[in-house]
Amino acid sequence: MPAYHSKFNDGDYQSIGNMFVLPIKTNSRNNAGAADILGEDIIDEAIQLFRANCLFRNFEIKGNADRVLIYLILFISECLGKLNKLTPQGDALKQLSTLAVSSFSIPGDPGFPLNAMYAPPADRYQADQMKQYIQKLRQELAIRLVEQIYVDGKPSKWWMCFQKRKFMNLSL
Structure with missing residues:
Protein backbone atom coordinates (compact mmCIF):
# COMPACT_ATOMS: atom_id res chain seq x y z
CA MET A 1 0.00 0.00 0.00
CA PRO A 2 1.53 3.34 -0.98
CA ALA A 3 1.78 6.35 1.31
CA TYR A 4 -0.65 9.24 0.95
CA HIS A 5 0.79 12.35 -0.69
CA SER A 6 -0.22 15.98 -0.49
CA LYS A 7 -2.88 17.27 -2.84
CA PHE A 8 -1.02 20.60 -2.95
CA ASN A 9 1.90 19.13 -4.97
CA ASP A 10 0.34 20.23 -8.26
CA GLY A 11 -0.27 23.84 -7.23
CA ASP A 12 1.70 26.92 -8.15
CA TYR A 13 3.11 28.23 -4.87
CA GLN A 14 6.18 30.16 -3.79
CA SER A 15 9.11 27.95 -2.80
CA ILE A 16 11.89 28.49 -0.31
CA GLY A 17 14.61 25.96 -0.92
CA ASN A 18 12.54 23.08 -2.22
CA MET A 19 9.64 23.51 0.20
CA PHE A 20 6.37 25.18 -0.78
CA VAL A 21 5.10 28.10 1.28
CA LEU A 22 1.46 27.04 1.37
CA PRO A 23 -1.45 29.21 2.58
CA ILE A 24 -2.65 28.53 6.12
CA LYS A 25 -6.07 29.07 7.69
CA THR A 26 -5.30 31.28 10.66
CA ASN A 27 -6.53 34.36 12.44
CA SER A 28 -3.08 35.91 12.76
CA ARG A 29 -0.84 37.39 10.10
CA ASN A 30 1.60 35.10 8.30
CA ASN A 31 3.96 35.29 5.33
CA ALA A 32 2.21 32.49 3.41
CA GLY A 33 -1.09 34.23 2.80
CA ALA A 34 -4.57 33.24 3.85
CA ALA A 35 -6.16 29.97 2.81
CA ASP A 36 -9.77 29.48 1.82
CA ILE A 37 -11.76 29.30 5.06
CA LEU A 38 -14.05 26.55 3.75
CA GLY A 39 -11.29 24.49 2.15
CA GLU A 40 -8.60 22.30 3.62
CA ASP A 41 -5.08 23.60 4.15
CA ILE A 42 -1.81 21.70 4.61
CA ILE A 43 -2.26 21.49 8.39
CA ASP A 44 -5.69 19.88 8.06
CA GLU A 45 -4.23 17.50 5.51
CA ALA A 46 -1.30 16.57 7.79
CA ILE A 47 -3.62 15.84 10.71
CA GLN A 48 -5.90 13.79 8.47
CA LEU A 49 -3.07 11.76 6.90
CA PHE A 50 -0.90 11.36 10.01
CA ARG A 51 -2.27 8.05 11.30
CA ALA A 52 -1.96 6.36 7.90
CA ASN A 53 1.41 7.84 6.91
CA CYS A 54 3.21 7.45 10.25
CA LEU A 55 3.23 3.69 9.69
CA PHE A 56 5.60 3.99 6.72
CA ARG A 57 9.36 3.66 6.94
CA ASN A 58 9.85 5.07 3.43
CA PHE A 59 8.12 7.99 1.77
CA GLU A 60 8.59 8.90 -1.88
CA ILE A 61 8.56 12.67 -2.30
CA LYS A 62 6.42 13.62 -5.29
CA GLY A 63 6.54 17.39 -4.89
CA ASN A 64 7.48 20.33 -2.70
CA ALA A 65 4.24 20.10 -0.70
CA ASP A 66 5.23 16.57 0.38
CA ARG A 67 8.25 18.08 2.13
CA VAL A 68 5.93 20.31 4.17
CA LEU A 69 3.73 17.28 4.89
CA ILE A 70 6.73 15.24 6.08
CA TYR A 71 7.81 18.03 8.42
CA LEU A 72 4.30 18.36 9.86
CA ILE A 73 3.96 14.59 10.38
CA LEU A 74 7.27 14.56 12.25
CA PHE A 75 6.12 17.50 14.36
CA ILE A 76 2.83 15.73 15.17
CA SER A 77 4.87 12.73 16.34
CA GLU A 78 6.91 15.01 18.56
CA CYS A 79 3.74 16.60 19.96
CA LEU A 80 2.18 13.23 20.76
CA GLY A 81 5.40 12.23 22.52
CA LYS A 82 5.10 15.29 24.79
CA LEU A 83 1.58 14.40 25.87
CA ASN A 84 0.54 11.60 28.16
CA LYS A 85 -2.84 10.10 28.92
CA LEU A 86 -3.29 12.18 32.09
CA THR A 87 -2.57 15.61 30.61
CA PRO A 88 -5.65 17.86 30.83
CA GLN A 89 -6.62 19.74 27.67
CA GLY A 90 -5.54 23.17 28.98
CA ASP A 91 -2.12 21.89 30.03
CA ALA A 92 -1.72 20.09 26.70
CA LEU A 93 -2.32 23.33 24.80
CA LYS A 94 0.29 25.10 26.95
CA GLN A 95 2.83 22.29 26.48
CA LEU A 96 2.37 22.12 22.71
CA ASN A 115 19.04 17.70 5.21
CA ALA A 116 19.46 14.98 2.57
CA MET A 117 15.90 15.57 1.26
CA TYR A 118 15.60 19.35 1.73
CA ALA A 119 17.50 22.12 -0.02
CA PRO A 120 18.72 24.93 2.23
CA PRO A 121 17.41 28.48 1.67
CA ALA A 122 19.40 30.49 -0.88
CA ASP A 123 20.21 33.44 1.39
CA ARG A 124 19.69 34.85 4.88
CA TYR A 125 16.42 36.56 3.94
CA GLN A 126 14.94 33.28 2.69
CA ALA A 127 16.22 31.51 5.81
CA ASP A 128 14.37 34.04 7.99
CA GLN A 129 11.22 33.63 5.88
CA MET A 130 11.43 29.84 6.17
CA LYS A 131 11.94 30.02 9.94
CA GLN A 132 8.88 32.28 10.32
CA TYR A 133 6.78 30.03 8.09
CA ILE A 134 7.78 26.84 9.90
CA GLN A 135 7.14 28.46 13.27
CA LYS A 136 3.66 29.55 12.12
CA LEU A 137 2.98 25.99 10.89
CA ARG A 138 4.07 24.60 14.26
CA GLN A 139 1.93 27.06 16.25
CA GLU A 147 -8.73 20.29 19.33
CA GLN A 148 -8.53 17.04 17.35
CA ILE A 149 -7.03 14.80 20.05
CA TYR A 150 -9.12 15.83 23.04
CA VAL A 151 -12.62 14.40 23.17
CA ASP A 152 -14.66 15.13 26.31
CA GLY A 153 -11.60 16.63 28.03
CA LYS A 154 -9.50 13.46 27.71
CA PRO A 155 -7.05 12.50 24.97
CA SER A 156 -8.42 10.02 22.46
CA LYS A 157 -6.88 6.57 22.67
CA TRP A 158 -7.00 6.42 18.87
CA TRP A 159 -4.46 9.23 18.76
CA MET A 160 -2.39 8.37 21.81
CA CYS A 161 -1.64 4.87 20.50
CA PHE A 162 0.68 6.56 17.96
CA GLN A 163 2.88 8.17 20.65
CA LYS A 164 5.82 5.86 20.13
CA ARG A 165 5.61 5.52 16.33
CA LYS A 166 8.44 7.08 14.35
CA PHE A 167 7.66 8.16 10.81
CA MET A 168 10.55 7.13 8.55
CA ASN A 169 12.50 6.26 11.75
CA LEU A 170 13.17 10.00 12.23
CA SER A 171 12.37 12.60 14.82
CA LEU A 172 12.77 16.36 14.96
Whole structure:
Protein backbone atom coordinates (compact mmCIF):
# COMPACT_ATOMS: atom_id res chain seq x y z
CA MET A 1 0.00 0.00 0.00
CA PRO A 2 1.53 3.34 -0.98
CA ALA A 3 1.78 6.35 1.31
CA TYR A 4 -0.65 9.24 0.95
CA HIS A 5 0.79 12.35 -0.69
CA SER A 6 -0.22 15.98 -0.49
CA LYS A 7 -2.88 17.27 -2.84
CA PHE A 8 -1.02 20.60 -2.95
CA ASN A 9 1.90 19.13 -4.97
CA ASP A 10 0.34 20.23 -8.26
CA GLY A 11 -0.27 23.84 -7.23
CA ASP A 12 1.70 26.92 -8.15
CA TYR A 13 3.11 28.23 -4.87
CA GLN A 14 6.18 30.16 -3.79
CA SER A 15 9.11 27.95 -2.80
CA ILE A 16 11.89 28.49 -0.31
CA GLY A 17 14.61 25.96 -0.92
CA ASN A 18 12.54 23.08 -2.22
CA MET A 19 9.64 23.51 0.20
CA PHE A 20 6.37 25.18 -0.78
CA VAL A 21 5.10 28.10 1.28
CA LEU A 22 1.46 27.04 1.37
CA PRO A 23 -1.45 29.21 2.58
CA ILE A 24 -2.65 28.53 6.12
CA LYS A 25 -6.07 29.07 7.69
CA THR A 26 -5.30 31.28 10.66
CA ASN A 27 -6.53 34.36 12.44
CA SER A 28 -3.08 35.91 12.76
CA ARG A 29 -0.84 37.39 10.10
CA ASN A 30 1.60 35.10 8.30
CA ASN A 31 3.96 35.29 5.33
CA ALA A 32 2.21 32.49 3.41
CA GLY A 33 -1.09 34.23 2.80
CA ALA A 34 -4.57 33.24 3.85
CA ALA A 35 -6.16 29.97 2.81
CA ASP A 36 -9.77 29.48 1.82
CA ILE A 37 -11.76 29.30 5.06
CA LEU A 38 -14.05 26.55 3.75
CA GLY A 39 -11.29 24.49 2.15
CA GLU A 40 -8.60 22.30 3.62
CA ASP A 41 -5.08 23.60 4.15
CA ILE A 42 -1.81 21.70 4.61
CA ILE A 43 -2.26 21.49 8.39
CA ASP A 44 -5.69 19.88 8.06
CA GLU A 45 -4.23 17.50 5.51
CA ALA A 46 -1.30 16.57 7.79
CA ILE A 47 -3.62 15.84 10.71
CA GLN A 48 -5.90 13.79 8.47
CA LEU A 49 -3.07 11.76 6.90
CA PHE A 50 -0.90 11.36 10.01
CA ARG A 51 -2.27 8.05 11.30
CA ALA A 52 -1.96 6.36 7.90
CA ASN A 53 1.41 7.84 6.91
CA CYS A 54 3.21 7.45 10.25
CA LEU A 55 3.23 3.69 9.69
CA PHE A 56 5.60 3.99 6.72
CA ARG A 57 9.36 3.66 6.94
CA ASN A 58 9.85 5.07 3.43
CA PHE A 59 8.12 7.99 1.77
CA GLU A 60 8.59 8.90 -1.88
CA ILE A 61 8.56 12.67 -2.30
CA LYS A 62 6.42 13.62 -5.29
CA GLY A 63 6.54 17.39 -4.89
CA ASN A 64 7.48 20.33 -2.70
CA ALA A 65 4.24 20.10 -0.70
CA ASP A 66 5.23 16.57 0.38
CA ARG A 67 8.25 18.08 2.13
CA VAL A 68 5.93 20.31 4.17
CA LEU A 69 3.73 17.28 4.89
CA ILE A 70 6.73 15.24 6.08
CA TYR A 71 7.81 18.03 8.42
CA LEU A 72 4.30 18.36 9.86
CA ILE A 73 3.96 14.59 10.38
CA LEU A 74 7.27 14.56 12.25
CA PHE A 75 6.12 17.50 14.36
CA ILE A 76 2.83 15.73 15.17
CA SER A 77 4.87 12.73 16.34
CA GLU A 78 6.91 15.01 18.56
CA CYS A 79 3.74 16.60 19.96
CA LEU A 80 2.18 13.23 20.76
CA GLY A 81 5.40 12.23 22.52
CA LYS A 82 5.10 15.29 24.79
CA LEU A 83 1.58 14.40 25.87
CA ASN A 84 0.54 11.60 28.16
CA LYS A 85 -2.84 10.10 28.92
CA LEU A 86 -3.29 12.18 32.09
CA THR A 87 -2.57 15.61 30.61
CA PRO A 88 -5.65 17.86 30.83
CA GLN A 89 -6.62 19.74 27.67
CA GLY A 90 -5.54 23.17 28.98
CA ASP A 91 -2.12 21.89 30.03
CA ALA A 92 -1.72 20.09 26.70
CA LEU A 93 -2.32 23.33 24.80
CA LYS A 94 0.29 25.10 26.95
CA GLN A 95 2.83 22.29 26.48
CA LEU A 96 2.37 22.12 22.71
CA SER A 97 2.36 25.91 22.32
CA THR A 98 5.66 26.06 24.20
CA LEU A 99 7.04 23.27 22.02
CA ALA A 100 5.91 25.11 18.87
CA VAL A 101 7.87 28.27 19.70
CA SER A 102 10.91 26.51 21.14
CA SER A 103 14.16 26.52 19.20
CA PHE A 104 14.19 24.36 16.07
CA SER A 105 16.42 23.72 13.07
CA ILE A 106 15.57 24.51 9.46
CA PRO A 107 16.96 22.87 6.31
CA GLY A 108 20.64 23.60 5.97
CA ASP A 109 21.26 23.75 9.75
CA PRO A 110 23.52 21.02 11.12
CA GLY A 111 20.84 19.71 13.51
CA PHE A 112 18.09 19.32 10.89
CA PRO A 113 17.37 15.56 10.46
CA LEU A 114 16.19 15.77 6.84
CA ASN A 115 19.04 17.70 5.21
CA ALA A 116 19.46 14.98 2.57
CA MET A 117 15.90 15.57 1.26
CA TYR A 118 15.60 19.35 1.73
CA ALA A 119 17.50 22.12 -0.02
CA PRO A 120 18.72 24.93 2.23
CA PRO A 121 17.41 28.48 1.67
CA ALA A 122 19.40 30.49 -0.88
CA ASP A 123 20.21 33.44 1.39
CA ARG A 124 19.69 34.85 4.88
CA TYR A 125 16.42 36.56 3.94
CA GLN A 126 14.94 33.28 2.69
CA ALA A 127 16.22 31.51 5.81
CA ASP A 128 14.37 34.04 7.99
CA GLN A 129 11.22 33.63 5.88
CA MET A 130 11.43 29.84 6.17
CA LYS A 131 11.94 30.02 9.94
CA GLN A 132 8.88 32.28 10.32
CA TYR A 133 6.78 30.03 8.09
CA ILE A 134 7.78 26.84 9.90
CA GLN A 135 7.14 28.46 13.27
CA LYS A 136 3.66 29.55 12.12
CA LEU A 137 2.98 25.99 10.89
CA ARG A 138 4.07 24.60 14.26
CA GLN A 139 1.93 27.06 16.25
CA GLU A 140 -1.21 26.50 14.19
CA LEU A 141 -0.69 22.73 14.17
CA ALA A 142 -0.36 22.65 17.97
CA ILE A 143 -3.70 24.45 18.37
CA ARG A 144 -5.56 22.26 15.89
CA LEU A 145 -3.99 19.05 17.16
CA VAL A 146 -5.23 19.64 20.71
CA GLU A 147 -8.73 20.29 19.33
CA GLN A 148 -8.53 17.04 17.35
CA ILE A 149 -7.03 14.80 20.05
CA TYR A 150 -9.12 15.83 23.04
CA VAL A 151 -12.62 14.40 23.17
CA ASP A 152 -14.66 15.13 26.31
CA GLY A 153 -11.60 16.63 28.03
CA LYS A 154 -9.50 13.46 27.71
CA PRO A 155 -7.05 12.50 24.97
CA SER A 156 -8.42 10.02 22.46
CA LYS A 157 -6.88 6.57 22.67
CA TRP A 158 -7.00 6.42 18.87
CA TRP A 159 -4.46 9.23 18.76
CA MET A 160 -2.39 8.37 21.81
CA CYS A 161 -1.64 4.87 20.50
CA PHE A 162 0.68 6.56 17.96
CA GLN A 163 2.88 8.17 20.65
CA LYS A 164 5.82 5.86 20.13
CA ARG A 165 5.61 5.52 16.33
CA LYS A 166 8.44 7.08 14.35
CA PHE A 167 7.66 8.16 10.81
CA MET A 168 10.55 7.13 8.55
CA ASN A 169 12.50 6.26 11.75
CA LEU A 170 13.17 10.00 12.23
CA SER A 171 12.37 12.60 14.82
CA LEU A 172 12.77 16.36 14.96
